[in-house]
Amino acid sequence: xxxxPVLSHPVTMExxxxxxxxxxxxxxxxxxxxxxxxxxxxxxxxxxxxxxxxAILICCAGRTFVAGADIREFGKPLMEPSLPxxxxxxxxxxxxxxxxxxxxxxxxxxxxxxxxxxRIALASxxxxxxxxxxxxLPGAGGTQRxxxxxxxxxxxxxxxxxxxIGAQDALEFGLIDQIASGDDIRNASLGYAKTLxxxxxxxxxxxxxxxxxxxxxxxxxxxxxxxxxxRGQIAPQKALDALRGAIDLSFAEGLAQERALFKELMxxxxxxxxxxxxxxERQVGKLDEIKGVxxxxxxxxxxxxxxxxGAGIATNALLAGLKVTLVERDSEATDRAYATVSGLLxxxxxRGKLGExxxxxxxxxxxxxxxxxxxFAQSDIVIEAVFESIDVKKExxxxxxxxxxxxxxxxxxxSYLDVDAIAAMTARPEDVIGxxxxxxxxxxxxxxxxxADRTAPEVTATGFALAKTxxxxxxxxxxxxxxxxxxxxxxxxxxxxxAVIAGASPFDVDRALVEFGLAMxxxxxxxxxxxxxxxxxxxxxxxxxxxxxxxxxxxxxLCEMGRFGRKTGRGYYxxxxxxxxxxxxxxxxxxxxxxxxxxxxxxLSDQEIVDRYMAAMVNEAARxxxxxxxxxxxxxxxxxxxxxxxPRWRGGPMYYADTVGPDKILRxxxxxxxxDDFLWQPAPLLQRLVAEGKTFASLNT
Numbered sequence: 001x002x003x004x005p006v007l008s009h010p011v012t013m014e015x016x017x018x019x020x021x022x023x024x025x026x027x028x029x030x031x032x033x034x035x036x037x038x039x040x041x042x043x044x045x046x047x048x049x050x051x052x053x054x055a056i057l058i059c060c061a062g063r064t065f066v067a068g069a070d071i072r073e074f075g076k077p078l079m080e081p082s083l084p085x086x087x088x089x090x091x092x093x094x095x096x097x098x099x100x101x102x103x104x105x106x107x108x109x110x111x112x113x114x115x116x117x118x119r120i121a122l123a124s125x126x127x128x129x130x131x132x133x134x135x136x137l138p139g140a141g142g143t144q145r146x147x148x149x150x151x152x153x154x155x156x157x158x159x160x161x162x163x164x165i166g167a168q169d170a171l172e173f174g175l176i177d178q179i180a181s182g183d184d185i186r187n188a189s190l191g192y193a194k195t196l197x198x199x200x201x202x203x204x205x206x207x208x209x210x211x212x213x214x215x216x217x218x219x220x221x222x223x224x225x226x227x228x229x230x231r232g233q234i235a236p237q238k239a240l241d242a243l244r245g246a247i248d249l250s251f252a253e254g255l256a257q258e259r260a261l262f263k264e265l266m267x268x269x270x271x272x273x274x275x276x277x278x279x280x281e282r283q284v285g286k287l288d289e290i291k292g293v294x295x296x297x298x299x300x301x302x303x304x305x306x307x308x309x310g311a312g313i314a315t316n317a318l319l320a321g322l323k324v325t326l327v328e329r330d331s332e333a334t335d336r337a338y339a340t341v342s343g344l345l346x347x348x349x350x351r352g353k354l355g356e357x358x359x360x361x362x363x364x365x366x367x368x369x370x371x372x373x374x375x376f377a378q379s380d381i382v383i384e385a386v387f388e389s390i391d392v393k394k395e396x397x398x399x400x401x402x403x404x405x406x407x408x409x410x411x412x413x414x415s416y417l418d419v420d421a422i423a424a425m426t427a428r429p430e431d432v433i434g435x436x437x438x439x440x441x442x443x444x445x446x447x448x449x450x451x452a453d454r455t456a457p458e459v460t461a462t463g464f465a466l467a468k469t470x471x472x473x474x475x476x477x478x479x480x481x482x483x484x485x486x487x488x489x490x491x492x493x494x495x496x497x498x499a500v501i502a503g504a505s506p507f508d509v510d511r512a513l514v515e516f517g518l519a520m521x522x523x524x525x526x527x528x529x530x531x532x533x534x535x536x537x538x539x540x541x542x543x544x545x546x547x548x549x550x551x552x553x554x555x556x557x558l559c560e561m562g563r564f565g566r567k568t569g570r571g572y573y574x575x576x577x578x579x580x581x582x583x584x585x586x587x588x589x590x591x592x593x594x595x596x597x598x599x600x601x602x603x604l605s606d607q608e609i610v611d612r613y614m615a616a617m618v619n620e621a622a623r624x625x626x627x628x629x630x631x632x633x634x635x636x637x638x639x640x641x642x643x644x645x646x647p648r649w650r651g652g653p654m655y656y657a658d659t660v661g662p663d664k665i666l667r668x669x670x671x672x673x674x675x676d677d678f679l680w681q682p683a684p685l686l687q688r689l690v691a692e693g694k695t696f697a698s699l700n701t
Contacts, residue, residue: 011039013047018054019193020047021186029067030060032108034079036070040112041081044090044097055193056097058090058116059186064103065125066112074275083108083140084259087115091205096196100189101125101176104164111138114145117204119176120192121167122185127175128164132235134278135271135649139262143242144254145206149174152214156222156243160236207251219244232517233649235265269659273651277641280634280652283700284475285464287631293457295465296407299323302382304396306337306369309413310385312441315344318362319354319442320469325379326369334369341367344442373399381409381466383435388536390417394425401426409459411435412450416482416537419452429454433463436483438643439529446643447472448483473642478629481541485639487629488620488653490537494679495616495672496522497552499609500590502675503601506572507582512606513613517647523572524580525645526555527565535559548678554590615668615680618657622683625699633696658695666690 010026010033022043024030040058047056060066073079081089090097090112099116104126111129113119121127129138129146137143138159147155150173158165170176180188223240230236238261245254265271301317303310303326314324318341326341328334342363348354354362368375376382382404384396393412400410410432412422423432434450447470449463460476467474477483482490496509510521526534535556545551558571565571566580573580594601621636630636637652650656657665666686673680689695 009035009039011036011043013043015050015053016057016190017194018052018197019057019190020050020053020055021057021059021190022047023059023061024066025061027062029064029104030062030109031068031070032066032083032112033070033073036066037081037083037086041086041089044086044093048093048095053095054197056093056095057100057189057193058097058112059100059189060102062103065101065105066109067104068107068109068130071279074279083111084255087112087140091115091117091207093117093203096193096201096203098189098193098196100185101127102185104128106130106164107138108140111140111142111145114142114149114206117206118192118196118201120178120180120185120189121170121176122183122188123167123179125167125170126164127158127166127170128162129159130162130164132160132230132233132239133162133274133648135233135235135268135274136265137235137239137242137258137262139259141207141255141258143239143258144211144246144251146175147211147243147246148206148209150212152212152243152247153218155212156214156218156240159239159243160222160226160230211246213247231514232647234268234270238265270649273649273655273659276634276651276655277637277648280638280700281473281642284473284635284638285467287460287464287476289451289457290461290464293461295462296380296409296458298380298409298462298466298469300325300379300381302327302376302379303385304382304400305385305387306333306340307385308340309437309439309441311337311340311344312439312443313383313385313413313437314341314367315348315442316437316470318345318367319348320471322469323366324368325375326367327373327375328369328371330371334371338367338369348442373403376400376403376408377405379404379408381411381462383411383413385413385437388415388417390421393417393422397422397425397432401428407431409433409462411463413437414450415486416540418481419450419479420454423452423454430456431459433459434477434479434483435463435466436477444643445471445473446485446639447474448477448485448639448643449474450477450479450483452479473638475635475639476631477635477639478627480624480627480629484624484630484636485643487624488617488636488640489644491620492613492616493522493534494549494552495612496609497555498550498676498679499604499612500554501550501552501594501597501599502604503599504604504609505582505587505590508604508606509609512609515606516610516613517650518645520645527571527573527575527580530565530567531555531559531571532564546678550676550679552593554586554593557589557593558586611668612672614653614656614660615665615672617653618662618665619669619680619683619686621653622685622689622696625696626683626685632700634700654696658697662686662695663690 013022026036047053097116099113099119101121102125105113106128110127129142131138154173167179226236242258242261245257300323303314306326306328314326317324328337349359386392412434419434423429433455436448438444438446447467451460464474506523510523513521563570566575569575574583624630633654637654640646641652669680669682
């Protein structure tokens with residue numbers, strides 16, 4: 001073996017016989033920085049000029065192949081060489097180029113691999129083009145090369161969904177040529193390259209292959225499907241335009257069209273919003289209070305309560321590799337909880353998220369249900385997920401305080417209640433924290449980490465570390481009724497109820513907000529969650545309700561009639577066979593309330609409904625930020641994006657407010673105050689930002 005010169009860190013080249021091995025080493029994910037692009041260009045040029053080189057192998061050091069662009073270059077002027085030029089250079093090589101893939105090949109990393117002539121991957125490797133998740137499409141030839149290797153239906157799915165596929169699917173589709181045996185991708189790819197040399201394999205540029213045609217009607221069907229599943233998003237539809245170009249145009253023409261579409265999306269508002277969401281989710285866990293603070297070790301987790309939430313938390317923890325003990329009140333409840341968790345894990349197995357052997361190991365060695373709190377004696381953390389009553393939680397925490405080991409963390413999954421009061425029930429308030437999961441807990445990404453007055457910094461750090469283990473997006477919240485998300489929710493729901501009393505129907509509201517980008521309207525969501533949940537909260541808060549509040553009563557009337565939503569077959573909607581249907585009886589109940597209050601109904605436009613929704617949300621969020629319940633506006637955005645269905649392509653409520661202008665939000669509040677000057681009181685922070693000509697983004701640093 002003869003080592004060649006190092007041309008550019010972090011890309012090196014060395015010779016293994018007649019194979020030039022080019023290695024990228026740009027930890028942690030080998031991102032395609034300018035230095036990497038330049039290094040690849042230089043080393044490929046050098047290898048092409050060396051007479052003794054008969055094949056080129058491109059691989060990566062560390063735990064992964066190139067996992068995408070360098071996020072540090074986002075929003076900055078492009079520095080040469082561009083990625084498309086580097087890929088074109090690799091593809092034009094007169095010597096066979098082998099790409100060795102391990103870890104993840106994502107975005108520009110996969111586009112780089114598509115520019116090689118042959119691809120070999122570890123069985124554990126994964127592949128994806130997630131650009132649509134940033135409001136973009138693959139801009140370095142991905143839309144043109146991928147359908148020349150894989151069936152068009154698979155290319156459409158990968159590019160428009162941004163999802164990943166595994167090595168076995170990649171082999172079956174034609175994305176890769178071989179799955180390496182064992183775990184040493186470097187040696188396996190060297191062996192593959194030697195075989196190619198020995199068999200006289202020639203370069204095989206992907207661009208010269210014929211594009212795989214779609215099935216008849218497939219493109220139109222994909223467009224119609226995306227109009228529903230990606231409602232309002234422009235990137236998936238533009239990606240289909242680019243894929244259409246791969247079918248109808250020459251490679252060069254298709255590449256030019258892809259680039260034009262990419263530039264169009266780069267200039268779009270949606271791209272800016274989704275980039276904001278991307279960075280906000282990476283910034284949200286960076287807190288001064290836990291900087292440099294080591295979290296406590298968590299291997300064993302306890303759950304109190306085996307209902308929907310408790311079973312979901314247990315399932316989430318088991319899938320993350322933790323050992324779980326779940327306590328219920330009696331043997332019938334423990335059996336029911338065991339069956340629920342087992343069923344959820346079986347569902348994960350059916351979706352390919354869990355192997356059969358893993359399932360058996362979890363159920364036999366990692367999970368148990370019991371009625372005995374003493375089983376929590378060695379748990380590292382115990383999460384309470386019982387009925388939302390301070391008296392019930394007091395009883396639970398007194399038991400936990402008595403049996404849990406020193407240093408064990410006691411966490412409450414409360415949605416609204418005072419975590420300081422819960423912590424005061426124990427002799428270890430520094431070990432108490434709120435961990436507010438969202439239902440279904442094994443699916444929803446958001447975890448509000450509620451830090452009480454006496455919560456120790458290492459306990460907060462442990463909450464964030466646990467969230468990462470569980471695959472959650474964690475947001476720090478302060479203590480107040482409802483924390484960040486539910487507090488804001490209660491405010492905008494009052495505003496929407498006010499819109500209904502003014503003249504809109506709940507079904508008008510749902511339709512307008514679905515068109516705005518929500519997956520479900522708020523009244524349909526209430527039906528899904530159960531109307532009795534909100535009813536219990538309203539009754540709990542009734543003694544504190546300000547007499548000046550214009551309280552809408554129709555939701556209470558529905559609950560008094562036993563209409564709790566989907567679970568009772570009736571709520572705002574009727575639930576039978578087929579799609580949920582609006583219920584005229586609901587309109588009658590609301591009409592009676594309007595009459596009793598002397599309100600003459602008027603028509604509200606969809607835009608007014610959206611304006612009320614956003615003004616109420618932003619106004620209360622401004623208070624949440626000013627009070628320190630959320631530390632920054634971006635914390636609010638991450639919360640609403642990941643827990644409340646706010647459309648990602650709008651960036652979050654605070655980003656949206658900056659887009660339309662805080663002054664517009666303030667004007668709307670002033671307008672609506674003519675109808676209800678108690679609900680529509682402008683937040684001081686909002687008023688100050690408008691007066692100073694600033695945005696919410698100015699508070700994120």
